[in-house]
Amino acid sequence: MTRTDEELVAAAQAGDLDGFNQLVSRWERPIFALAYRTLGREEEARDVVQEAFMRAYRGLHAFKGEAKFSSWLYRITLNLCRDWIRRERRAPLVAVPEGVDPVDMADAQVNPAESVEDLVARREMSAAVSRAMAELPEEQRVTILLKEYHGLTFQEIAEMQNCPLSTVKTRLYQGLSVLRRRLERQQKEEAALRRATWESTV
Amino acid sequence: MCNDRERLIDYVYGETGVEDRRRIEAHLDECHECRTEMTGLRGVRDDLLAWDVPKHEPIWRPFVPVSVPARRAWSTWALAAAASTVFAAGLAGGMAARGWLSEPADAATTMAAAVPPGEAVTTPVVVPAVTADDLARLEATLLDRVRIEMAEQLKQVQVPAQTASMARISSDAQFNGTETRLAVIEDWMDDQIRLNNIFNSKFGSLSSRTSSLSEQIELSRLQRISLDGGVR
Numbered sequence: 136m137t138r139t140d141e142e143l144v145a146a147a148q149a150g151d152l153d154g155f156n157q158l159v160s161r162w163e164r165p166i167f168a169l170a171y172r173t174l175g176r177e178e179e180a181r182d183v184v185q186e187a188f189m190r191a192y193r194g195l196h197a198f199k200g201e202a203k204f205s206s207w208l209y210r211i212t213l214n215l216c217r218d219w220i221r222r223e224r225r226a227p228l229v230a231v232p233e234g235v236d237p238v239d240m241a242d243a244q245v246n247p248a249e250s251v252e253d254l255v256a257r258r259e260m261s262a263a264v265s266r267a268m269a270e271l272p273e274e275q276r277v278t279i280l281l282k283e284y285h286g287l288t289f290q291e292i293a294e295m296q297n298c299p300l301s302t303v304k305t306r307l308y309q310g311l312s313v314l315r316r317r318l319e320r321q322q323k324e325e326a327a328l329r330r331a332t333w334e335s336t337v
Numbered sequence: 338m339c340n341d342r343e344r345l346i347d348y349v350y351g352e353t354g355v356e357d358r359r360r361i362e363a364h365l366d367e368c369h370e371c372r373t374e375m376t377g378l379r380g381v382r383d384d385l386l387a388w389d390v391p392k393h394e395p396i397w398r399p400f401v402p403v404s405v406p407a408r409r410a411w412s413t414w415a416l417a418a419a420a421s422t423v424f425a426a427g428l429a430g431g432m433a434a435r436g437w438l439s440e441p442a443d444a445a446t447t448m449a450a451a452v453p454p455g456e457a458v459t460t461p462v463v464v465p466a467v468t469a470d471d472l473a474r475l476e477a478t479l480l481d482r483v484r485i486e487m488a489e490q491l492k493q494v495q496v497p498a499q500t501a502s503m504a505r506i507s508s509d510a511q512f513n514g515t516e517t518r519l520a521v522i523e524d525w526m527d528d529q530i531r532l533n534n535i536f537n538s539k540f541g542s543l544s545s546r547t548s549s550l551s552e553q554i555e556l557s558r559l560q561r562i563s564l565d566g567g568v569r
Contacts (some may be wrong), residue, residue: 139390156399163397168390184396192400260387270423282350283385304343305421307380315381 145229147195155195159188162205165285172280173216175269183219187212203295209285213277238288261326265324267317275310278303339371349378472554 138157146154166187170180190211191198198207227267249257268276276294281287281295292303347353348361365372 152400159397159399160395163395167393169391172388178391181393181396188397212364220441230527244352257387258389259388260384264385264388279385283382284388288352289347301343304346308346311381315377326464328417 141200143165144195144198144200144204155192158191158204163188165205166201166208168284169209169212169280172268172284173213173266173277175265179219183212183215186215186271190215194313200220205285206287206291206295209281209287213295216275262320263321264314267314267321270317271310271313275306275313279307279310279314282307339368345371345375345378349375349382472557476554 138154140158140161143154143158145159147158163184167184170183170187171177174180174183178280187208191208194211198204268279271279278292278296281291281292287295289300289303293300295321296303343351344357344361348358352362365375
């Protein structure tokens with residue numbers, strides 16, 4: 136039977152290392168995704184994941200379960216990402232795919248039914264979203280990340296960011312509105328570029 | 338409703354009550370502006386789904402609990418207990434002969450009590466899986482060296498010291514002069530202090546080495562985890 140996070144945390148606090156291993160196994164991918172989307176750098180995201188779990192392990196005895204274990208982990212991860220950005224004085228990097236390699240494309244083709252054209256379009260959209268997100272203010276970006284990719288409730292995000300519920304919703308609304316305008320603009324620019332390329336070759 | 342973007346956000350994310358949802362839907366049926374806004378928000382949420390995260394190998398290497406075998410615990414303690422017994426016996430002999438040196442005997446008892454059986458070795462040591470055997474071997478080697486060294490040095494110390502003491506006791510019985518008796522007592526003091534110092538240096542060294550071994554193991558674990566811990 137699958138144990139809940141709370142049960143695994145209790146076991147780990149009592150010295151059951153396997154309990155902690157199971158927690159890591161369960162949460163490593165979401166934590167990596169959060170770090171990667173926050174920093175835009177894979178290697179740095181890996182470092183953050185490692186450090187986040189190290190801190191979680193060392194601080195587990197102090198975790199009282201007032202928040203969910205996952206929220207606690209997310210908070211540790213975001214703090215580490217923020218520290219890294221401030222220390223390095225670098226903005227989140229925009230992960231732009233380099234060209235279209237058929238082998239690489241085959242690897243990325245999660246759904247076999249997806250055509251290469253669809254896959255290319257999805258990759259372009261991924262890069263466009265990454266670019267647009269990197270330009271958002273930190274509070275809006277983190278709010279969107281926690282809500283869209285990690286499914287936290289407004290209340291959980293408010294507690295994590297130490298702000299009122301209404302602020303979370305405002306940040307989300309403003310962030311999504313800015314993203315929407317930027318993505319629409321990018322799509323128009325790309326369409327214009329494709330049209331110009333096509334006209335020049337005809 | 339048109340100016341209440343928070344409610345629209347609640348609706349888009351499905352975090353409204355049943356009644357509120359009905360009211361918002363009724364408004365959306367009538368308000369083109371809010372309907373466009375909601376469609377736009379849903380559209381950008383769909384776009385966000387396209388943002389991929391690269392595939393990666395597991396980053397964290399699972400912890401594996403490693404307990405140092407009890408054999409080493411028992412041997413270390415037995416050695417310490419044997420050493421303290423020998424020393425206490427030597428002191429008792431001296432005290433019986435001279436009614437003296439009660440203070441060092443107390444010190445010896447305190448030292449023996451300061452090393453409870455198995456304390457340093459039954460504590461589970463957490464190390465990454467790959468280095469556990471290396472650390473256990475290293476610890477076993479060091480403990481074996483300490484044990485052998487300790488046993489040899491104790492053997493060398495006990496025999497001459499006890500022989501010399503017995504010789505002085507018998508020779509002391511042959512003298513009745515106060516000056517001679519005092520000289521013998523001083524010799525006894527020197528012997529016992531020397532024996533005590535040697536014992537302290539060996540037994541204290543063993544205790545500190547045992548505890549420093551545990552610290553070294555923990556330190557090694559932390560250093561390894563800091564350097565590459567969790568990374569495959």
